[in-house]
Amino acid sequence: MSRRAPHRGRQRPKTKRQAPAGPPLELDIIRLSHDGRGIGTHQGKTVFVSGALPGERVIAKLQQEFGRYSEAQVLELLSRSEQRQAPVCVHFGQCGGCQLQHMDAAEQLAAKQQGVLDQLRRFANVVPEQMAVPLTAQVLGYRARARLGVQFNKAGKVALGFRRAGDKQLVALSQCPVLQPSLQSVLAPLAAWLERFNVLAVTHVELVATELCTLVIRLIRPLAHDASEALMTLADECGWQVFLQPGSDKKALTTVGGESVDPRLHYTLTAASSAKKTLTIGFHPTDFTQVNPAINQKMVTQVLEWLGLSVGERLWDLFCGVGNFSLPAAQCAAQVIGVEAVEAMVARARENAAANHIANIEFLAADLSQSSIDRLIQKAGRPDAIVLDPPRDGARDICEQLGKLKRARIVYVSCNPATFVRDARILVDQGYRLQRFGVMEMFPQTSHLETMALLIKG
Structure with a gap:
């Protein structure tokens, strides 16, 4: 997004x-x-x-x-702190991907939760009325997608990995314990292919784990014939699905052989506990999706629990993406309206609604930084509840207008505590209360923290 x-x-x-x-x-x-x-x-x-x-x-x-x-x-x-532990990765301290492997996992989460609560109190003067139990899952092997950089030194040695902490140079990864095993197994053979054929045309590689291990290879010029042939052989041997991204359009992919394709990957979600229906969510390999599938399922379940939708209610899902919240919520509400700025994501969300035979849902393309609440009400009807799941910049523009709604309850899912704190203050100033708040350990071993808040009027 x-x-x-x-x-x-x-x-x-x-x-x-x-x-x-x-x-x-x-x-x-x-x-x-x-x-x-x-x-x-x-x-x-x-x-x-x-x-x-x-x-x-x-x-x-x-x-x-x-x-x-x-x-x-x-x-x-x-x-030494009693919280200190030996890092599991040999690259910790050099690689900028993880910041907290030297700290006990439970203490990582406790420190991050306390940090965002301190920010809420200091900068927004807000204290949650209720604290939810943090959402957690496995602390290693959880990451289902990653974007790795590629660099060559003067001697022709390749670095495939993440940037060094505070530096633009890459760390050549021999392991990455936070990646799911299928993705971690890509590192050595892919680096060997890059180095053997001196593939200077590659700048980045996106790894995605679903039912298959998918690689999207970013190119600045076409692959040499021998490198292309070797890559096809390697993909067959390793069971990879490989696509090339030869231009600036991230959605324009080809096979290794050069044929244009518009592929879909898939993940599943269990909708409302009462419905017991499993939804299949399709997405383009370069679309935004959550990197931690286990936490994503728990997050969706908690959003629905906090919303408490009834069969006669209308939900707005703002910044809806491919329908991660919209589609499960449609099992509970009378109508769901998903709003997203990126046209390609709107098209994907509509595909997903049709594929899952969900009729009480509509997706609109709109830049929420330029949209007014009044215009949304004209297009989508007045909501009973709202899901906000903005990118890191937050949702200031839309939050400044939500006071016009008399009764809508809001579940705000945030990937950036700083912008959530700012937006929470805006909502509180318009008459909302921070009734419930919780954190989600989407990125164990790192300093990143996702949060969820339920805000209601009165």
Whole structure:
């Protein structure tokens, strides 16, 4: 999903300088930052320390200094937190994909939950009336899709992986324990193919695990014949489904042989517990879908539970994508209206409604940053309930108008606590209450956190 960035006005660039040479700092780490770094203070200035955990005393090397804070890296642990554990990945600390593998999984979640609650209290002056039990699943082997970069050095050695922490250079991954096993098994043979044939034409590879292991290979020029033939053989041997993306249009894919295709992958969702119907959701390999299938199913189930839809009610699903919430919700409501800015996603959602024989649902293409509530009501009717599932920029424009609705309850699903906190304040100022709040561990081992909130009027 895409949406214009909110206007922030003129901003001064951050003033930074390399840390001066000098002795390392000895710091007490008091808490965890939103991005997984430990926080200490030195001479009244906040210091963010990579690799440090709350409760530890560390020796740290300054890396950069800014006007109001500094950044540092752990050199030595003088005292260790009981939360500290050995990382499971050999690349941890270099690869920027994970930030918290050195911390117990349960403590990761507790720290992230407390962090977003602190943000709600400090920046929105809001405290949830009820806290839900966090949604959790497996902490490793959960990730069903990933986008890996490809770089070659001067010696022809390839790096296939994620960027280094704080750097544009890639880490050549030999393993990635957060990937589902079928995707992790791609790393070695794919890197070997890239290096053997010196495939400089490849810039990125998207990995998607569904019923098949699918690869979408981004090209800046056509593959050489020998590399193409070898890739087809490798795909057959490994059981991969491979597509090439030869142009700037992400949806325009070809087979390795060059034939244009418009493929669909699929995942399943169990709808309402009373309906006991399994839905099949189709999507293009480059469409946005949730990376953690187990948490996604739990998230959909909880959204429906919190909405408490009755057979006579109308639901708006805003930023609906391929219908992840809309389609299950249609099993409970009289009518569901899904709204999405990306035309291709709207087409996919309509396909999914037809494939699952769901008639009480309609999908509209509209940029919600440019749409008014009044116009939506004219097109879609007045809602009894709303699901908001915006991208990282949040839903400020639409939240500023939701006060016009007299009785609609809102379930807000967020992938960015900072923009959720901003939007929660906007909604509270319009008469909503944050009745229920919970977190979802969509990305274990990382600093990222998804949240869910139920807001009601009165």
